[in-house]
Amino acid sequence: MGKLRTKDIVEHFKLDVISGSAGLKRSINTTDLSRPGIEVAGFFTYYPSDRVQLLGMTELTFYESLTDEQKEDRLKKLCAEDTPCIIVSRGLEIPTELIEAGEETGVPILRSGSKTTKLYSRLTSYLEAKLAPTTALHGVLVDIYGVGVLITGKSGVGKSETALELVKRGHRLVADDSVEIRQTDEDTLIGSSPELIEHLLEIRGLGIINVMTLFGAGSVRTYKRITLNIDLEIWDSQKVYDRVGLDDEKLRILDTDISKITLPVRPGRNLAVIIEVAAMNFRLKNMGVNAAQQFADRLEKVIKGGNNTNLDDLNDLI
Numbered sequence: 001m002g003k004l005r006t007k008d009i010v011e012h013f014k015l016d017v018i019s020g021s022a023g024l025k026r027s028i029n030t031t032d033l034s035r036p037g038i039e040v041a042g043f044f045t046y047y048p049s050d051r052v053q054l055l056g057m058t059e060l061t062f063y064e065s066l067t068d069e070q071k072e073d074r075l076k077k078l079c080a081e082d083t084p085c086i087i088v089s090r091g092l093e094i095p096t097e098l099i100e101a102g103e104e105t106g107v108p109i110l111r112s113g114s115k116t117t118k119l120y121s122r123l124t125s126y127l128e129a130k131l132a133p134t135t136a137l138h139g140v141l142v143d144i145y146g147v148g149v150l151i152t153g154k155s156g157v158g159k160s161e162t163a164l165e166l167v168k169r170g171h172r173l174v175a176d177d178s179v180e181i182r183q184t185d186e187d188t189l190i191g192s193s194p195e196l197i198e199h200l201l202e203i204r205g206l207g208i209i210n211v212m213t214l215f216g217a218g219s220v221r222t223y224k225r226i227t228l229n230i231d232l233e234i235w236d237s238q239k240v241y242d243r244v245g246l247d248d249e250k251l252r253i254l255d256t257d258i259s260k261i262t263l264p265v266r267p268g269r270n271l272a273v274i275i276e277v278a279a280m281n282f283r284l285k286n287m288g289v290n291a292a293q294q295f296a297d298r299l300e301k302v303i304k305g306g307n308n309t310n311l312d313d314l315n316d317l318i
Helices: 006-013 057-063 068-078 096-105 116-130 159-168 211-215 271-286 291-305 308-317
Strands: 016-019 052-055 086-088 109-111 134-138 140-144 147-153 172-175 178-185 188-192 200-203 207-210 223-225 228-234 249-253 256-265
Touching (some): 006 116, 016 096, 052 116, 096 109, 134 147, 140 271, 147 159, 147 271, 159 172, 159 200, 159 211, 172 178, 188 256, 207 211, 228 271
Parallel strands (some): 052 086, 086 109, 228 256
Antiparallel strands (some): 016 109, 134 178, 140 147, 140 172, 178 188, 188 223, 200 207, 249 256
């Protein structure tokens, strides 16, 4: 999970710091926001003080109806020890009591010119992206016909060489060697490259090459959603590999499962073409066209029909 501080959202959203600048290094540890209307009304029993607090016209209009004693008490309680900041939207005038409370407690009081709902949405998206669970995997990420394919396998199995061939065939490189992965939703994994090695490929015997310089800007992209894993392994004659395509392997990354295909590697196999076809077949499956299942259904009909001649023909195909 990324580390985020109040000063980061100040810089990103160009917020005005009104008071409490001493607290700009406060940590933000949750993606949830709070509009503390019920707290302004006086109910603090379940106050989520560790969230970014957002005050709009509704909250401040009600605030103006309070007595002076209530105003001071409510705003001091809003400025809790673990509150990252309080943002006033719409460029509204900030109550003097809030400015003083922020300065006294070290809670940054910020102001934005954006509408409350729009700012709420933008802040939520930003926090979810920055605080998403993250990990890094050894592999190559390529965008093939819109499918984010994560190619994995032991060192030296040919991942980077395969990626190079895929780029030559018109597909786009996202990351080589190390893939940084963020889980932005329950079933969404976004892969990108570490900044240091972005756009670079390492080819043994050749060295480091810059894919964007060699093949143009259209050969790379900054990030891509990962939906398919191709795991390369040296061909094992003792192992039985899937020949029909009905096996449904999964790879779990963080809390998300993605489809996995184990692809045996041996001389004479054109891995780039096979992976390209795997990506196209994956798209077809998502559209409801499953050739392997169709074949299995046909085979089942033949078996039930008891036609030995057709059964022998199908056995030859398998």
